[in-house]
Amino acid sequence: MKQKKHVLTFYFPLTVLVAFIVLPYVWTLVTSLKTTNELYSTQVTFLPRMPSLENYRVLLQETDFLYSVGRSFLVGVTTSFLAMAVAVLAGYAISRYRFAGRSVILHGVLLLYMFPSVLFLTPLYKVFNALHLIGSNLALVIAYCTFTIPFGIWLLTSYIDEIPRELDEAAMIDGASVFQVVTKVLFPLLCPGLVATGTYIFINSWNEYLYAVMFTTSQNRTMPVMLASLVGQYDIRWDLISAGAVLALLPTVILFMLVQKQLISGLASGSVKG
């Protein structure tokens, strides 16, 4: 590790890999700043000749992009809170108690995560259809719980495992109830983990497309569905798509940057035990 870094074994591969990862984003940003004429001209330019925010203006003012963003946001936040409320209780039970069926549950969580989402699609559609929930936020929240709850349990169990057991045992001896232990002792220590899990769940819901296509109607689609709809049958609006892609990325990137460290440590410690 202390050796000198060589161009061929260090800088060259690093540059290639980083370029591979970064260039698609750069190209999207460049595209979003071009005018439509420049976009489809035979002479392709690597930098926009006259950078303009026109594409962003059209997207925000003349389409329902902002409305769909609001919807995605609402669904994401609701899913986060619901899934975490359920997952934190389950995670606490799995982490702190030894009971019959515990290992079955622990492994079952990962097994549930394995089922293809397409398997849930038709049964959920039938149920939502019967309950007249198609097009509602609730339908999406429920659908997103199918993958966020198992993952949330898995992640939160690993965060709770990190908190020394002696702390809640001491509180129990002092006569605290389970509820008090969870809210007064565990919660403050678990906060960073909860924030990381919640953010991760939010990002996943925010990004989801498959269920959203099936369970929304054209009046109340979410952001990913709206963006995908810019690929029309005859005409693909690359100008608006690239602007939309940049805007769609902003919140996820910012949120991810904020919780990165916490999230990664949770994933890493979970993966060793799982």
Place this chain on the structure above:
Amino acid sequence: MTDAPQQTHKKKKIDWTPYILLTPAFLLVGCIIIYPILNAIYTSFFYYNMTDYKNIHFVGLQNYIDVWSDAAFLESLGNTVKWVVITVSFQFVLGLGLALLLNQPFHGRGLIRSVCFIPWVTPSVVIALIWSWIYNGNFGILNILLRWLGILSRNVAWLSDASVVLYAEIATMVWQGLPFFTIMILASIQTVPYDLYEAADVEGAGRWKKFQCITWPHILPTVVTTILLRIIWVFNNVDVLYLMSGGGPGYSSMTLSLNAYIKAQKSLNFGYGATIAVYGTIVILIFMSIYLKAANKLKGTES
């Protein structure tokens, strides 16, 4: 809890607290995961088409037999294996390489690290769309770059040429999943006790030897789990494939999951779609058990 309190619990009576805490999870998981799984299996034994709602009837194993004369299904089997094996292999190799590079100290490492993780949290719709634009046959940057470098003499329609479309999409998926390997492996490498490397230095071990004897055994458990998660994610992926090529041209980029999705979502043929999804579940279960057997063997020989 240690063994002692557990025994007193046993003597008295069962402590119901964990079960009470697990009740909401059980209820929700039962309603939105277990029930749909059972319902999908049940539906797969029916002729169940939403466009022909009055005619739903039990057909036994007919759907399960029909798939074997369905060209889309047959072609999707081979594509699925290619899609999962090639994608996950490249994600792993490149992700490991990047993790090793990012583990070395250099200026701006923190920033480069964060930036490299972004594809992992990028919406799949955005991934599909920005790569479709890169692959565009007329205005795509990839053709321009390759022509400029003299590698291509004329434009390739990456997403509408049956011989390259699946590989183009595999490249996109590698891009999307490589950061996850890097994240996990990097986190694991950082927990290797540093004195092990110092000891190896004293003994004059080379870089490769250090990787082989110290780093690799240490990160192996993480690698095993990460590959497992990735296999599941790549296998289940529908949106990237669906938005980039819709399984076409022909069935050249059709996978099992995508096929099940298209049958259910586009054709509203729920019975048949459920059948393909059940086959898909069987395939992933087989995949998993082979993989876990191999991984356990590998772990066994390492320790």
